[in-house]
Every structure is written in structure tokens, then in C-alpha cells.
Amino acid sequence: MKFETIAVHAGDRTDNRYGAITVPIYQTSTFVFEDIGKTRGYDYSRSANPTRKVLEDTIARLEDGKAGFAFATGMAAETTVMHLLKAGDHVISGDDIYGGTYRLFQSVMREFGIEFTFLRMDSRKRIEDAIRPNTKMMWLETPSNPLLNIIDLEMMADIARKHNLLSVIDNTFATPYLLKPIEFGIDLVVHSTTKYLNGHCDVVGGAVVTTTDKLTEQVQFLLNAMGTCAAPFDCWLVLRGIETLAVRMKQHEASARAIADFLVKHPAVKRVYYPGLKDHPGHEIAKRQMKGFGGMVSAELRGEAAVNRFMKRTRIFSLAESLGGAASLVEHPATMSHASMDKEHRQKVGITDDLVRLSIGLENVDDLIEDLEQALK
Numbered sequence: 001m002k003f004e005t006i007a008v009h010a011g012d013r014t015d016n017r018y019g020a021i022t023v024p025i026y027q028t029s030t031f032v033f034e035d036i037g038k039t040r041g042y043d044y045s046r047s048a049n050p051t052r053k054v055l056e057d058t059i060a061r062l063e064d065g066k067a068g069f070a071f072a073t074g075m076a077a078e079t080t081v082m083h084l085l086k087a088g089d090h091v092i093s094g095d096d097i098y099g100g101t102y103r104l105f106q107s108v109m110r111e112f113g114i115e116f117t118f119l120r121m122d123s124r125k126r127i128e129d130a131i132r133p134n135t136k137m138m139w140l141e142t143p144s145n146p147l148l149n150i151i152d153l154e155m156m157a158d159i160a161r162k163h164n165l166l167s168v169i170d171n172t173f174a175t176p177y178l179l180k181p182i183e184f185g186i187d188l189v190v191h192s193t194t195k196y197l198n199g200h201c202d203v204v205g206g207a208v209v210t211t212t213d214k215l216t217e218q219v220q221f222l223l224n225a226m227g228t229c230a231a232p233f234d235c236w237l238v239l240r241g242i243e244t245l246a247v248r249m250k251q252h253e254a255s256a257r258a259i260a261d262f263l264v265k266h267p268a269v270k271r272v273y274y275p276g277l278k279d280h281p282g283h284e285i286a287k288r289q290m291k292g293f294g295g296m297v298s299a300e301l302r303g304e305a306a307v308n309r310f311m312k313r314t315r316i317f318s319l320a321e322s323l324g325g326a327a328s329l330v331e332h333p334a335t336m337s338h339a340s341m342d343k344e345h346r347q348k349v350g351i352t353d354d355l356v357r358l359s360i361g362l363e364n365v366d367d368l369i370e371d372l373e374q375a376l377k
């Protein structure tokens with residue numbers, strides 16, 4: 001089966017009792033045992049739940065992975081994955097990552113004795129120089145949030161294998177429709193399903209996809225032991241969203257390309273970040289490893305006053321955090337999505353106060369461009 005078909009049919013969706021075409025929401029905490037020690041496959045919803053299982057199987061198949069796990073939020077998925085490590089372990093991480101991930105690493109995991117080095121993942125030598133005897137994991141995000149930098153996954157998987165590191169990628173921005181990291185040899189895929197996978201801004205959720213039996217066992221153990229799993233209704237919403245992922249991603253991307261082209265030519269815009277632009281430093285790698293360039297566009301405007309004016313004036317683009325929904329959003333990384341990253345680190349990686357990030361929604365693209373045009377005037 002191809003991607004679009006898997007998105008609609010993967011997992012055990014047959015309702016033997018009534019023939020419901022959509023997966024029922026098994027809103028139950030516990031399941032009746034048939035006999036002592038004998039269940040019908042489920043015993044307690046923290047460990048596993050039938051609605052969650054369909055979502056987990058669907059995401060695993062879309063990513064070409066071994067098994068999938070659904071979490072309460074993207075951060076719950078990340079927190080669980082970080083518990084594969086123990087005190088004294090070292091992680092090399094991309095430096096321009098989601099602000100909440102940076103905060104989890106710097107302010108939470110470090111307190112438990114995990115060490116981190118943040119660096120730009122574009123030079124094999126720089127990466128290998130950062131690897132220590134206690135390095136156990138590499139954390140990647142491509143395209144990165146909010147600068148849309150691209151990481152060469154084939155190179156990273158090669159480095160990870162050579163140095164015996166667990167490679168983890170946050171695939172939230174690309175989604176498996178545009179990028180399948182496991183094909184390149186990445187070990188573990190993480191998602192905030194809050195974004196494109198759900199796609200309608202009506203749920204928060206997360207997911208992890210594994211590639212080996214050992215990782216599957218470890219993640220299942222941690223999910224159950226830590227209780228970070230997703231609720232049945234939330235899983236159902238994400239499942240419904242995934243059914244239209246392919247058509248949505250196509251439209252997000254077509255509109256994002258048109259908007260990036262429009263912004264490049266606009267005199268009020270200093271710089272546009274979009275991997276689909278030929279002069280983007282990661283353009284060639286993105287072309288090679290992705291099926292498209294995605295629906296996110298970032299831009300630097302000329303001065304903070306221009307940023308404030310712009311964000312107050314947009315009518316269709318709403319000023320809000322998050323991304324990947326039908327409604328277009330604009331946000332200011334320095335004070336919103338990346339406020340949890342200290343200013344010094346933000347400046348070092350290039351997240352300036354003049355930067356705005358656009359999540360291109362599913363409205364008519366001419367309306368979106370007209371909205372940007374009037375806001376930039």
C-alpha cells in the first residue's frame with residue numbers, strides 16, 4: 001500500500017460488532033479479564049488502548065518503522081525518549097531546535113546528570129570533534145524550528161553508527177509524507193502530533209517510532225512506567241487528521257513556495273528562510289532527502305518596529321504559537337516559541353528579534369499573499 005492508503009487504512013480498524021467505518025473511541029480505563037491471567041489483548045489503558053493502538057500502528061507504518069507509541073504531548077514523547085539515557089551520559093544536539101526541547105534538555109534533564117553539547121549539524125568534523133567517550137545520543141531536527149536549516153541524515157546516521165550513538169530525529173516539521181528518516185538509517189523518530197499530523201489545531205499529542213525490538217521494548221516499558229501516554233479521544237482526533245495528511249501537505253507546500261517567492265521580492269523583507277529557495281544553504285540536501293520543502297516559512301523584516309507593525313496588521317494570519325493547522329499563523333520566535341531559549345543562545349544560532357515565523361495554512365493562497373502584502377505596507 002502507498003502512503004495515502006496507509007494513512008486511511010493502517011492498523012486494526014474493523015469493528016466486528018457493528019461495522020463502524022471509523023475507529024471507535026475506547027474511552028475506558030480498564031478491560032474485563034476473561035479469566036485469571038487471560039485478557040482479550042488489553043488490561044489497562046495506560047499500558048495500551050485499542051484506539052491508541054490504531055494510531056500507533058498507523059504512524060509506525062507511515063514512518064516505515066517497527067512500532068509506534070502515542071503520547072500526551074510532543075514534550076511527553078521527548079521526555080520519555082530522554083529516559084533511555086542515564087546520569088553521566090552525553091548528548092550532541094542540533095543548536096537551533098524547538099525552544100521547548102532546548103528547555104527540557106538545559107533546565108530539566110541536566111539536573112538529572114545528562115550532559116548536552118549544542119552545535120550546528122552541518123560539518124562532519126565539528127560533529128565528530130564534539131563526540132566524547134560518554135556520548136550516547138544525537139538529537140536532530142530537520143528542517144529546524146524556526147530557521148529551517150537542513151541536516152544531511154545519511155551523514156548523521158553514518159556518524160551515529162560509527163560512534164555507536166542512538167540517533168533521534170524530531171520529524172514534526174517535515175512529517176513522514178515529506179521525509180522518512182528511518183530510510184536514511186535514523187534509529188528513533190519523534191513527533192509533536194499537535195502540528196501537521198493532527199493538522200487542525202484541536203489537540204496536543206506526541207509520538208515515537210522505533211526501529212528495533214530492543215527500542216520497542218524499552219519505549220513501551222517507559223511509556224507505561226512513566227504514564228506519558230495519550231488519551232483515547234486525542235488519539236482519535238490525530239487519526240482523523242492523518243487521513244488527510246497527504247493532501248494537506250501538498251497544499252501547505254504549494255502555498256508556502258508561492259509565499260516564499262513573494263517575500264523574497266518584497267522590499268520590507270531582509271531575508272527569507274525556506275528550504276525550497278535555491279539559495280537556501282540546505283536546498284540541495286533537502287531536494288535529495290525530502291519529497292518537498294514543507295509549509296513553514298520564516299523571514300527577517302527590517303527592524304523590530306516593522307515586526308510589531310506586521311504582526312498587528314495581519315488579518316488572516318493569526319498571532320499564535322504552534323503550526324501545521326488549516327488556519328495560517330504568524331509568530332515571533334524570540335518572544336514566543338523560543339522564549340524558553342536564553343537570549344545568548346538565540347543570538348548565537350541566529351534567531352534574531354527581527355525574525356517572524358509563518359505557518360502557511362490551507363486558505364486560498366491569493367488571500368494569504370494579499371494579507372501579507374497589506375501587513376507589510
Ligand SMILES: *Cc1c(COP(=O)(O)O)cnc(C)c1O
Nearest residue numbers: 073074075098145172192194205
Ligand atoms: C511543538 C513542537 C514540539 C513540542 O510538542 P508539544 O506537542 O507542543 O508538546 C516539539 N518539537 C517541535 C519541532 C515542535 O514544533
